[in-house]
Amino acid sequence: MHYAVYFPLVFGAALGLLGPAAATRLPPRPATWLLTVGGLVAAGTTLLVLAILTATLIGGHSLLAGHLHWSPDVFDRSNPVPAVVGAAAALLLAVLAVRTAWAAVRSVVELRQAHRLARTLAPGDGELVVVTEPGPVALAVPGRPGRVVVSAELLRTFDAAERAVVLGHERSHLRHRHHLHHLAARVAAAAVPLLRGLPAATSLATERWADEDSTAQGPRPVVARALFEAAVRTRGAWPRRGACLSVASTDTDVRIRMMLAGPPRRRPLLLLTTVALLTLPVLAGGEALRDAHGLFREAALDAPMHSTPHPTSQR
Structure with a gap:
């Protein structure tokens, strides 16, 4: 097992x-997808390695080896991972698994709450719901329908x-299911603490995506003014639920500057390079998995064979 096993950890830090x-x-659409997919790739490959x-730590345990029929001595001689690294990985895996499971459960609960809210707002009515709540409100509530x-x-x-x-x-938030990108980024950040900035980056990318879709309704200065006024007026308004999205979600000043600067520039070389980099942790994780399989297989092949005479051969 060579140093490729550590590459997914490096990838998570870089992302x-x-x-x-x-x-x-x-551009906001590919940025959103790259952040989400990249976060999930980093999370999955990090937990895998x-x-x-952790398996290299417990592989040399004599009790486990005896039950699964491999040689702990051969395994220990062939194992290139120091015991302290295996112990640290085991501890970290336990902590991150709990964090990831908790984030996933929270995301599911928030999504169910949003769906319940969408059903109760106006059962049987259309997509647009006008409420008489005091104060300005503009919100996308995911559901079936949203x-x-x-x-x-x-x-x-x-x-x-x-x-x-x-x-x-x-x-635009409802049509492109931006709430799922937000929830995926949160789960990925729970699995890889170095991705703690990923949810905010994904939120900015999805808001830019919806902002750009809004340019179909008018010139960019009009769109910028309307988005700014809506963000200022609705900030802190009811209801604020985890899976619901609002025009005031994040980085209003940055978004308005980018809107007034003109359409986002296409960067095909940067985009292709980023996509190519997403394959590296997957390849590294697959290589580490093959190496681990080879390590256990070698220990199993070299394990002493204990033959028991067949009952019919005994006189």
């Missing part, structure tokens, strides 16, 4: 450092063009 830059340097390193929730006060505040921009922004 944690470079992810926020990808949210602003790449930690499990492999709802775009706006307050009558907010609709009165804006003219027709600005209302179209805000509604287009929230409909």
Whole structure:
């Protein structure tokens, strides 16, 4: 087993450092997908290599080896992983597995709450729900079907063009299921603490994606003004649920500057390079898995064979 086993850990650290830059340097749609897929790849391969390193620690245990028929002495001689590394991996794997499971459970609960809210807002009605809550509200509530929730006060505040921009922004969140990207980024960050900035980067990328979709409703200056006013007015408004998305979610100033700067630039070389890099931790994890399999197979082949005479051969 060579040093490729540690590459997924390096990849997770690199994604944690470079992810926020990808949210602003790449067009929002590919940036969102790359952040989400990259986070899940980093999480999956990190947990895989930690499990492999943990297996090298317990592989030399005589009791386990006796039950599974391999030689602990041969295994220990062939095992290149120091015991202290295996012990550290076992401890880290236990902690991260609990964190990941907890984040996954929280995400499922929040998604179910959002679906329940979408059903109770206006059963049987269309996608748009106008509420009379005090204060301005603009919210995308995922569900089956999802709802775009706006307050009558907010609709009165804006003219027709600005209302179209805000509604287009929230409909984009529902159409592209941006809430699933948010939840996936949270789970990935729980599995790899070095990805703690990934949820915020993914949130920015999805908001930029919805912002760009809103440009179908009018010129960019009109879109920028409407989004800014909506973000300022709805910040902190009811209801704030984990799986629900609002125009005021994140980094309003950055998004407005990028909107006024013009359409996002296409960066095909950077995009292709990033996609290619996503394959490296997968290949490294697969190589580590093959090495671990070979290590156990060698110990099993060299294990002493204990033959028992067949009962019919005894006289």
